[in-house]
Amino acid sequence: MAFPRPNHPENFLDPLYDSIHLSSQNTGTHVHLEWRRYARLFRQPLRTKHGVWDQREGLVVRLEDAQGRVGFGEIAPLPWFGSETLDAAIALCASLSAMGEALNSQQLALIPNTLPACQFGLAIAWSALHYPPSQTPLDAAIPPSAVLLPTGETALEHWQPTWESGNHTFKWKIGVESASKELCTFQKLQARLPKFSTIRLDANGGLSVADACRWLEVCATDERVEFLEQPLAPDAFTAMQALSDRFPTPLALDESVANLAQLAACYQQGWRGVFVVKPAIAGSPYRLRALCHQHHLDVVVSSVFETAIARNFLQTSLLPALPQPLRAPGLGTAHWFPDDGFETTDFASLWQRLTPSSKTA
Numbered sequence: 001m002a003f004p005r006p007n008h009p010e011n012f013l014d015p016l017y018d019s020i021h022l023s024s025q026n027t028g029t030h031v032h033l034e035w036r037r038y039a040r041l042f043r044q045p046l047r048t049k050h051g052v053w054d055q056r057e058g059l060v061v062r063l064e065d066a067q068g069r070v071g072f073g074e075i076a077p078l079p080w081f082g083s084e085t086l087d088a089a090i091a092l093c094a095s096l097s098a099m100g101e102a103l104n105s106q107q108l109a110l111i112p113n114t115l116p117a118c119q120f121g122l123a124i125a126w127s128a129l130h131y132p133p134s135q136t137p138l139d140a141a142i143p144p145s146a147v148l149l150p151t152g153e154t155a156l157e158h159w160q161p162t163w164e165s166g167n168h169t170f171k172w173k174i175g176v177e178s179a180s181k182e183l184c185t186f187q188k189l190q191a192r193l194p195k196f197s198t199i200r201l202d203a204n205g206g207l208s209v210a211d212a213c214r215w216l217e218v219c220a221t222d223e224r225v226e227f228l229e230q231p232l233a234p235d236a237f238t239a240m241q242a243l244s245d246r247f248p249t250p251l252a253l254d255e256s257v258a259n260l261a262q263l264a265a266c267y268q269q270g271w272r273g274v275f276v277v278k279p280a281i282a283g284s285p286y287r288l289r290a291l292c293h294q295h296h297l298d299v300v301v302s303s304v305f306e307t308a309i310a311r312n313f314l315q316t317s318l319l320p321a322l323p324q325p326l327r328a329p330g331l332g333t334a335h336w337f338p339d340d341g342f343e344t345t346d347f348a349s350l351w352q353r354l355t356p357s358s359k360t361a
């Protein structure tokens, strides 16, 4: 593994790390932080094991330095998945911006691990300040994203447009209704999906061991199933290891590895299956990249329904910097929102449309 790749030395440097660790004489460059809240209604509420989710809320952050350079980032917490709350993120942004002239890269580099979405969002803003975001991935081959189908029988009617648009990896949530009912629906889905499609099943930790075995017996007969994601709750790690040893279909951890510390812990405990990583809530993207290379982790980079600000960073900066070849990322979520103006690469105009934080904090 050679990194950073010499032909793209600017691609994925860690400016925060550099600032605090490589420039001990340097007290950091002063920056001014502003943040604004956003809220986006889903086209249809998303049903998962965690409940019904109808609105995505988060923060767009804006850093500006003394030279007038601007970088946008995004803080998109998912508290029911283990990240900080939106209120905690707002409290951090308020305290950092209140530092005024004292705010610099060192404070940003010292955001605690209890605020992983803030670590991510401010790291990408800092990165954008120095390296304006690219619109296209660099030289790595990024496979088309997996696309999340609606839960339940609705999936039967929704896969075709996705297939025709060239995305052939489908993700479907299970563990929401009874296993018998879902297995019956899955049988219908199997019959409809084309031969060369790829299927990811995501239980969000909602299966019993017995139901997980029923699913894995079915999965074993269909080579289109790429993996079964988080069949059991995170505290059932040993049971998931046993399932992984017993059945041929790979298992992926998701809820078990919500942040970098959990990712490292599961690796240390012997997990060698797939890791679904949600970088926007995992912590520093630079430490994530280092961990993936250090242990040659088999990862799927996945969305938390972030806006184009975070997703652009994932697609053009993080994915090309991860061990190759890549599994299809799970970033095909834009179609879950109406045309609400957030799917733009003009981050400055997106920012202008949001209400200034002083009115919402």
Ligand SMILES: [Mg+2]
Pocket: 202, 204, 229, 230, 254, 255, 276
């Ligand atoms: Mg999942």
